[in-house]
Amino acid sequence: MTHILDAIAAHQDYIYIVVLMIFLGIEVIGRVPSVLHTPLMSGANAIHGVVIIGAIIVMGKAEPDNYVALVLGFLAVILGTLNVVGGFAVTDRMLEMFKNKKAK
Amino acid sequence: MPILTLIYLLASVSFIAGLKMLSNPTTARRGNLIAAAGMLLAIAGTIFGYHDETGKSLGNYGWIFGGIFIGAVIGAVSARKVKMTSMPEMVSLFNGMGGACAALISIVEFNHLVKAPPVDSRAELLIILAGLLIGTVSFTGSMVAWGKLNGKVKDFAFPGQHYINMIVLLAAIAIGGWMLAHNLLSAPLFYTILVLSIVYGLFFVLPIGGADMPVVISILNSFTGVAAACGGFLYDNKAMLTGGILVGAAGTLLTILMCKAMNRSLLNVLIGSFGGGAKAGADNAGAQGIYKEVSLSDAAVVLAYANKVMIVPGYGLAVAQAQHVCHELEKLLTSRGVEVKYAIHPVAGRMPGHMNVLLAEADVAYENLLEMEQANEEFPSVDVVMVLGANDVVNPAAKNDKNSPIYGMPILEVELARSCIVNKRSMKPGYAGIENELFFSPRTSMLFGDAKKVLQDLVAEIKNI
Structure with a gap:
């Protein structure tokens, strides 16, 4: 028991972040109209592309003679970038159309 | 490093603000x-x-920039x-x-861990295994959904x-638990987990019907969010952590909202009892009456001389890419003094909100799109309802037939209108696999054909009147 409590105490800032983010995530999109479900999903999809940061770190730390890490890291950077760039671009294209409507 | 902390903080705030703005039509695009700007900042800051x-x-800037460029x-x-569809x-x-x-x-990171194992690698191993499992399931599942x-x-x-x-x-x-319990950095076990995750991702999505794919994509979306958050723990990176958890939570809620719009429980979608129940529904629907067909020119006359027309777009319209010609028909009818509105079911098309996006692309005015509740209020005063490739969302069985697998799903009550023209490619049932008694109603007439072709012909006919 003390073991678990120690672990909680040691990582309390993480635990706070996770708990607060869960509530925030739910709160922030709580009242979304169904019209926006698809763009919202697409936008959220782009945001989790933040995993690219991990890919960049992996790539940047890879030793020059560690080919497995180099190749996998390189692939990860490509895929992560695809997620980010593609995700935001697709979302923008969907929303572009909503905006045109409003302007008229 | 202090500057990077600030950058990650800004990025986290931009994700939260962006997501918030994305849930409101007027601010969505800016959000x-x-x-995206926050993301760019975070990426540049990291590099x-x-x-x-x-x-x-x-190091390895060449590889990094090469990968990003590609x-x-x-x-x-x-x-x-x-294409929008x-x-x-x-x-x-x-x-x-x-x-x-x-x-x-x-x-x-697992390979790194194996090469230089710390005394107690369990915390890192847990995160690595979670990232592997969730990320892989999300990948293979998404590929199947695609x-x-x-x-x-x-x-x-x-x-x-x-x-x-x-x-x-x-x-x-269990294998992951075993590795953790014994602080065991075994490559064979690690790759067994990878293979099992691939298999699970495939089998998880394969049996789920195409109509439920939006829900599945939304779940996998939140999975990827959690997988990204695992990276946040691994690298002590708050931007990854906040972004990932935020998407994980919002994605889960969005999944539930989508299920609600279809009046299905999440468990129901995942276990796929929809398909099983549908067979029973199809059996007792065998003894349906006869349907009546309408010719193109008759349909044109009916539409042209109506006072009020309601268009109900569905999956068929999306597949046929008929949104532009649909708008053309609307303009033509409006110029003849017919009041034309669109009734949008929340789950019409391939994804919730998909129809709005498609019709917006074709320049249909936002005010003419009615949401389900408004539309249902107006149907009794509508002369002609034009159903374009929609099926289950206008099936009265959802209200009347307790045995129907879609019973309880909110529908567009088109049967309340004075008459109804249904455009479909054939009499084949829709996604739910059940017959639609609407098609056999005396007020309904069928107009078979590809939505785009039929609409083009209708436009030509009406111009000739």
């Missing part, structure tokens, strides 16, 4: 751009500002080129890329599949 514990900055070009081009599968594809990225990070939406992958199920799925998943978790 997307703000999140130039990151130092590890020993103060060393990153990914950005492919991503931007495919996002620009994709294929948007959902594009989202699924990009989601899969994110999942794969998280899984690859886990693989590389294949299903563009018709390349068919539904596939075998008896007892759910149990086997459970066993596969539990086996992966």
